[in-house]
Amino acid sequence: MKARVHVYLKPGVLDPQGQAVSNSLNHLGFNEVAGVRQGKLIEIDLNTADAEEAQQRVAEMCDKLLANPVIENYDIELSA
Amino acid sequence: MKARVHVYLKPGVLDPQGQAVSNSLNHLGFNEVAGVRQGKLIEIDLNTADAEEAQQRVAEMCDKLLANPVIENYDIELSA
Amino acid sequence: MSEAVNPRYAEGITEEIALDHVTADEYEIILKELGRAPNLVELGIFSVMWSEHCSYKSSRLHLSKFPTKGEKVIYGPGENAGVIDIGDGQAAIFKMESHNHPSYIEPYQGAATGVGGILRDVFTMGARPVALMNALRFGDPKHPKTRQLVAGVTAGIGGYGNCVGVPTVGGETNFDKGYNGNILVNAMAVGLADTDKIFTAAAREPDFPVLYVGAKTGRDGIHGATMASAEFGEGSEENRPTVQVGDPFTEKKLIEACLELMSEDAISSIQDMGAAGLTSSSVEMASSGGLGIELDLDHVPQREENMTAYEMMLSESQERMLIIIKPGREHVAERIFRKWDLDVATIGKTAPHGRLVLRHKGEVVCDLPLDPIGENAPKYDRPWFPAEARGSIDPADLHQPEHLGEVLASLMGSPDMASKRWIWRQYDRHVMADTAASSEDPADAAIVRVHGTNKALAITTDCTPRYCFADPFEGGKQAVAEAWRNLTAVGADPIAITDCLNFGNPERPEIMGQFVGCVEGMAEACKALDFPVVSGNVSLYNETDGVAIPPTPAVGAVGLIPDMSQRMGYGGLKDGQVLLLVGETRGELGASLYLREIEGQEKGASPRVDLAVEKRNGDFVRSAIRAGKVSAVHDLSDGGLACAAADMAMAAGVGVKLAYTGALPVFAWMFGEDQGRYLIAADATDAEALRADAKAADVPMDVVGLAGGRFISINGGHAVDLIRLKQAHEGFMPALMDGEPEARVAE
Amino acid sequence: MKTAVIVFPGSNCDRDAAMALEAVTGQKPAMVWHEETELPEGLDFIMVPGGFSYGDYLRSGAVAARSPIVNDLKKKAEAGVPMLGVCNGFQILTEAGLLDGTLMRNASLHFVCEKAPLLVETANTRFTKGYADRKEILIPVAHHDGNYFADEATLDRIEGEGQVVFRYANNPNGSARDIAGVTNAAGNVLGMMPHPERAVDADHGGTDGLALFESVLGKLS
Numbered sequence A, B: 001m002k003a004r005v006h007v008y009l010k011p012g013v014l015d016p017q018g019q020a021v022s023n024s025l026n027h028l029g030f031n032e033v034a035g036v037r038q039g040k041l042i043e044i045d046l047n048t049a050d051a052e053e054a055q056q057r058v059a060e061m062c063d064k065l066l067a068n069p070v071i072e073n074y075d076i077e078l079s080a
Numbered sequence C: 001m002s003e004a005v006n007p008r009y010a011e012g013i014t015e016e017i018a019l020d021h022v023t024a025d026e027y028e029i030i031l032k033e034l035g036r037a038p039n040l041v042e043l044g045i046f047s048v049m050w051s052e053h054c055s056y057k058s059s060r061l062h063l064s065k066f067p068t069k070g071e072k073v074i075y076g077p078g079e080n081a082g083v084i085d086i087g088d089g090q091a092a093i094f095k096m097e098s099h100n101h102p103s104y105i106e107p108y109q110g111a112a113t114g115v116g117g118i119l120r121d122v123f124t125m126g127a128r129p130v131a132l133m134n135a136l137r138f139g140d141p142k143h144p145k146t147r148q149l150v151a152g153v154t155a156g157i158g159g160y161g162n163c164v165g166v167p168t169v170g171g172e173t174n175f176d177k178g179y180n181g182n183i184l185v186n187a188m189a190v191g192l193a194d195t196d197k198i199f200t201a202a203a204r205e206p207d208f209p210v211l212y213v214g215a216k217t218g219r220d221g222i223h224g225a226t227m228a229s230a231e232f233g234e235g236s237e238e239n240r241p242t243v244q245v246g247d248p249f250t251e252k253k254l255i256e257a258c259l260e261l262m263s264e265d266a267i268s269s270i271q272d273m274g275a276a277g278l279t280s281s282s283v284e285m286a287s288s289g290g291l292g293i294e295l296d297l298d299h300v301p302q303r304e305e306n307m308t309a310y311e312m313m314l315s316e317s318q319e320r321m322l323i324i325i326k327p328g329r330e331h332v333a334e335r336i337f338r339k340w341d342l343d344v345a346t347i348g349k350t351a352p353h354g355r356l357v358l359r360h361k362g363e364v365v366c367d368l369p370l371d372p373i374g375e376n377a378p379k380y381d382r383p384w385f386p387a388e389a390r391g392s393i394d395p396a397d398l399h400q401p402e403h404l405g406e407v408l409a410s411l412m413g414s415p416d417m418a419s420k421r422w423i424w425r426q427y428d429r430h431v432m433a434d435t436a437a438s439s440e441d442p443a444d445a446a447i448v449r450v451h452g453t454n455k456a457l458a459i460t461t462d463c464t465p466r467y468c469f470a471d472p473f474e475g476g477k478q479a480v481a482e483a484w485r486n487l488t489a490v491g492a493d494p495i496a497i498t499d500c501l502n503f504g505n506p507e508r509p510e511i512m513g514q515f516v517g518c519v520e521g522m523a524e525a526c527k528a529l530d531f532p533v534v535s536g537n538v539s540l541y542n543e544t545d546g547v548a549i550p551p552t553p554a555v556g557a558v559g560l561i562p563d564m565s566q567r568m569g570y571g572g573l574k575d576g577q578v579l580l581l582v583g584e585t586r587g588e589l590g591a592s593l594y595l596r597e598i599e600g601q602e603k604g605a606s607p608r609v610d611l612a613v614e615k616r617n618g619d620f621v622r623s624a625i626r627a628g629k630v631s632a633v634h635d636l637s638d639g640g641l642a643c644a645a646a647d648m649a650m651a652a653g654v655g656v657k658l659a660y661t662g663a664l665p666v667f668a669w670m671f672g673e674d675q676g677r678y679l680i681a682a683d684a685t686d687a688e689a690l691r692a693d694a695k696a697a698d699v700p701m702d703v704v705g706l707a708g709g710r711f712i713s714i715n716g717g718h719a720v721d722l723i724r725l726k727q728a729h730e731g732f733m734p735a736l737m738d739g740e741p742e743a744r745v746a747e
Numbered sequence D: 001m002k003t004a005v006i007v008f009p010g011s012n013c014d015r016d017a018a019m020a021l022e023a024v025t026g027q028k029p030a031m032v033w034h035e036e037t038e039l040p041e042g043l044d045f046i047m048v049p050g051g052f053s054y055g056d057y058l059r060s061g062a063v064a065a066r067s068p069i070v071n072d073l074k075k076k077a078e079a080g081v082p083m084l085g086v087c088n089g090f091q092i093l094t095e096a097g098l099l100d101g102t103l104m105r106n107a108s109l110h111f112v113c114e115k116a117p118l119l120v121e122t123a124n125t126r127f128t129k130g131y132a133d134r135k136e137i138l139i140p141v142a143h144h145d146g147n148y149f150a151d152e153a154t155l156d157r158i159e160g161e162g163q164v165v166f167r168y169a170n171n172p173n174g175s176a177r178d179i180a181g182v183t184n185a186a187g188n189v190l191g192m193m194p195h196p197e198r199a200v201d202a203d204h205g206g207t208d209g210l211a212l213f214e215s216v217l218g219k220l221s
């Protein structure tokens, strides 16, 4: 299976990267851009067939390593 | 509208970050992890109502700034 | 404001809410001072202004014991940073500060924002920051959290300092189980300014506009996490990050913009927003100028929606400053801050009335007299008792090691002694093109050239918590003396110090006793060495489950090298030279590294510092350096003579044959930590003249070794190969840090 | 000698660059703000300095490479004006398409600051002719994203054309084929991660970088 993990900053946490990207897009003429938040995309190849187990294990990976619970949240998408 | 852009490394491009995450996960006992690729998640708030236009403009943003064509590909998801 | 007849609590405030902000006694004082109950915004303001961090309520009484004046002191404690005269119309401006708790919670951001904060203290005064230092204490290397914390703190310090482009030139790192639950992250910044362009915070005139510049205000790090969410803005609870995120890019722009504005005739006074951001900066500016201040919070640049007055006043968002501008010059500030893509807004004015008046959405939400908040904040004389004196250690009672070379190797590879390359390799030490010596170089202090001149600043941080724990008074003296010695060893004239006093809970008399002992010891050393304290910071309550950290009064010191060509290091040892030991050796092993690492014991009295001897020996060494008679100098500290000799030998790639024929057991002579000592290297032909000079100065000095070969040996035996020493020395940190999972996914 | 240093928000080696240029030419370079649309006329040499332009956010050099001044920089490159991008400057030049490849996160994932031994791969460039008698030089590196990457075909091509100018003797960042510095096909644009401008002074970083500036500025003795 494959897992696609999105790790993103909690609301309210300053995102200097997103802000810089947003400003830059405005400067380049993309005036419709009202705001940008930047996060991480982590794609994991898993030797697991069981989706339920995979979901639970990947959540554990997030809690232990992939996300920083003080400032980040995450979500997980699985595919075959 | 909101756009969710995934920027990920092209196949064949070395990914030291993904490699390190993969090793770390193995060390932590997640032996089912066969490989990890790390990319970026960029969430954009758009003052646009037209999905077609949004799709095209965000693609332009990717080509002009958000992705580096030498090493990266991207995909775009739109939502209201 | 409600005019009810002195109710105990204002509308919406309960006893619980009040006591969440201040103690019961403090609440009574507020009622008395105001003649009415404070509202929530006011209560929040009292709570942060009367916090230990802002009011120094437990420490102020004792801090007044420090000598703070001197011929070279331009501004001592009380300003954002200390300012000393370095001649030719220039000043060095420096301060050290702790970011302990945030770094334990979130090591990367905690350490990063610590660096950002200390930089602001320095450039607020008109200085261009030119150097950063860091003093770090972590728990037991084997403790499961230690690795993560080391990795995160190092990355955070580097991430911020490297990006703003100020070199991180040195520091110190200790490991001790006493820091398992409370690491210490102390950062120091040093800047340079012209003496006629130094800026201070005190407001000067009423009716001057107050400008807010820098980053927008968010709900970062707002105090009172235990409070019910009703007190915060609608739905804001989950949008209230407990840790602040730093943005070094904004800080870099802020430095450039502030320095640019400072070069124009526009600023009346200026203050960074540190802890308790808008509150402490506005209160301090107004009250130190004997004025008042009025702010309209609607004009504060805001990152989040629906922020309340309480949130804005207590936010600890980073990279913000408050400027009182000369009337009519606002446009100059606007032009400059716009150019740098930073927020700038006029948010109020100074006033003659001695009050803090805040308006939000057309209403007065706070109207407080400033004196009780600032000047008259509570000050406690907390009960304390001195630490119990420990007996001295007789080396004859200790077990005699078999192979002294092997003992030396294990000391050189022990956690405190081992090379910290793994850490400092992640710091840009060279940016700004003036670093003459940094962590990588064999020198007892970092050396940073004064830009465009032939002079240099020497900078060091020092503290030996083992000693402070064994004997707070002697330990406090020793921290100052070692800093003075390190500056001397590179050929500098020591000028002044800053400090960061890290202790446990001051409400416990034994902890307060450690604090008082250390402060009094430091003060005595500062007086004897003419080495005043010009700035500093106190961090208390570093304890978890009743276990306090070892007392850690970190000292950051600055000296001046008048002529760069006369700077000294310990790498200049040459084949055939002699090693001379300056100072007396009694083989003091109490609280030593040897005792801890080799015998596994932490006992005994700490070594005594004789300040008159310290001064005499140091002055002699400095004059020998300036006379050009020595090629290498190293102070003796952890691990004593043998470890210092090993440092010199490894740096030069040449061995040393040590020889000792005195009455002490050889291991006590080699590893004793007697104070006030230096090793110097000189040509054999110059040794006689040096000895004559030493004799004339009444300084004990003996030849203790000869350089040559590729081993360190003692009395012809116990040889240990330099390669083996180097492996031991370089091996510890990589073994600790490499090959295992990193803390978190790296940014 | 007319020289210029481009300054972006977040540049932090601009002062170092200016000092090095002044030391070699005796004249202060023009400091050109990124929002300008044109560089001064008649420049003999342009430097894109190191630092963290735009905080290195998104990708190092990515935002700076879209600055107004970069259009004119590209024109000058085409016209053959010699230019040097150091560290963040190298990253900006690759992002601007003036040099091949890209610079990724160091293989160790850590920032690395050390004095790096470099092999001068060819003394047959306008930047390196002063190194004709030397093979190895010591130049400081200080970066987080210095891991040079290009596909194999590109690597073969730039090696074949003699565009690889410096290699690491002791690769600190994982760069493909130990590459530390490359030029464009025309040979007038050089990008490198190590900082030669931090090695022009015996009191700071040594003097091994001096010959590079002397070479390109025609000051070889």
Ligand SMILES: Nc1ncnc2c1ncn2[C@@H]1O[C@H](COP(=O)(O)OP(=O)(O)O)[C@@H](O)[C@H]1O
Binding pocket: C134, C135, C136, C168, C169, C170, C171, C172, C173, C416, C417, C420, C423, C424, C438, C439, C440, C441, C443, C444, C462, C486, C637, C638
């Ligand atoms: N956290 C750190 N950051 C930067 N440099 C460090 C750090 N820890 C140790 N160092 C460097 O390692 C060297 C040895 O440190 P230390 O043993 O404390 O020196 P000393 O005992 O001579 O004062 C010094 O150059 C010091 O600057």
Ligand SMILES: [Mg+2]
Binding pocket: C444, C486, C635, C637
């Ligand atoms: Mg020392």
